[in-house]
Amino acid sequence: MPPAATAPAVRAKTRTVTAPEAGRRERRGRARRLLRLWPLGLVALLLAGFFALGGHRHLSLDGLIRNRDVLAATVAAHFLPALAGFALFYVFATAVSIPGLAVMTLAGGFLFGWLAAGIVVVAAATLGATILFLIARTSFGAALADKAGPRLARFAEGFREDAFSYLMFLRLVPIFPFWVVNLAPALAGVPLRIFVVTTALGILPGTFAFTLIGSGLDSVIEAQIAAQPGCLADPACTPSIDPGALVTPKLVAAFAALGLVALIPVAVKAIRRRRARR
Numbered sequence: 001m002p003p004a005a006t007a008p009a010v011r012a013k014t015r016t017v018t019a020p021e022a023g024r025r026e027r028r029g030r031a032r033r034l035l036r037l038w039p040l041g042l043v044a045l046l047l048a049g050f051f052a053l054g055g056h057r058h059l060s061l062d063g064l065i066r067n068r069d070v071l072a073a074t075v076a077a078h079f080l081p082a083l084a085g086f087a088l089f090y091v092f093a094t095a096v097s098i099p100g101l102a103v104m105t106l107a108g109g110f111l112f113g114w115l116a117a118g119i120v121v122v123a124a125a126t127l128g129a130t131i132l133f134l135i136a137r138t139s140f141g142a143a144l145a146d147k148a149g150p151r152l153a154r155f156a157e158g159f160r161e162d163a164f165s166y167l168m169f170l171r172l173v174p175i176f177p178f179w180v181v182n183l184a185p186a187l188a189g190v191p192l193r194i195f196v197v198t199t200a201l202g203i204l205p206g207t208f209a210f211t212l213i214g215s216g217l218d219s220v221i222e223a224q225i226a227a228q229p230g231c232l233a234d235p236a237c238t239p240s241i242d243p244g245a246l247v248t249p250k251l252v253a254a255f256a257a258l259g260l261v262a263l264i265p266v267a268v269k270a271i272r273r274r275r276a277r278r
Helices: 019-052 061-066 068-077 081-097 101-112 114-147 151-159 161-170 176-187 192-202 204-215 217-227 231-232 249-262 262-275
Strands: none
Touching: 019 231, 019 262, 061 101, 061 262, 068 081, 068 101, 068 217, 068 231, 068 249, 081 114, 081 176, 101 114, 101 204, 101 217, 114 192, 114 204, 151 176, 161 176, 161 192, 161 204, 161 249, 192 204, 204 217, 249 262
């Protein structure tokens, strides 16, 4: 039999990259990185514009009390358009991290009732938080994962492993600002589905607590007017209310208890791991 034919040797072709081509590749890579950052730049621009136009001065409890009659009359005349406008602005405020969401939630309860406002706020806050989450993940997520050291990588991996419990705790117990809890999971690589579910569920108790407080805000204002003699003689008087007085220690304790319940699965898993190592 004739000997088997041997396959011809395949020579690997190597291509030398010239300096000009390397420069073009580097410029294209830099352009792609900058392109990923434009949504974050837009958020920063919108936030700066909001402050430059003085919008932050209206998102205060004093501003709500001062304009409550005008706002209430507008809502009474145009309930559905006002509710839709409130929802859209809440999405915008959450997405660009405008401070004052707690006051907006109180205002929603005051103007639209605790139930309608609570449903709208949960939906709008979840949508706005998701927009910011996606912007952060697109802008920084991949780059941070590539440059993360071993410690940061291990921390992110541990956070992702119990992301549902950790995020539920952070939503139920507002230790950190809302925008921080929107950004951190994106940088840690938390899946979008877990982020959306924990945001919607985690903000439910606090949202409805604040809309309930807001629905009774008128009686609180009247009580403050009666307690301040100068306001009784002046119809234009704006009573001062301490926002901290609206959130009772019992309410804070209830949120803390819910947050600890959310961490039970993490604690159980840690105990099982220790027993398995023995």
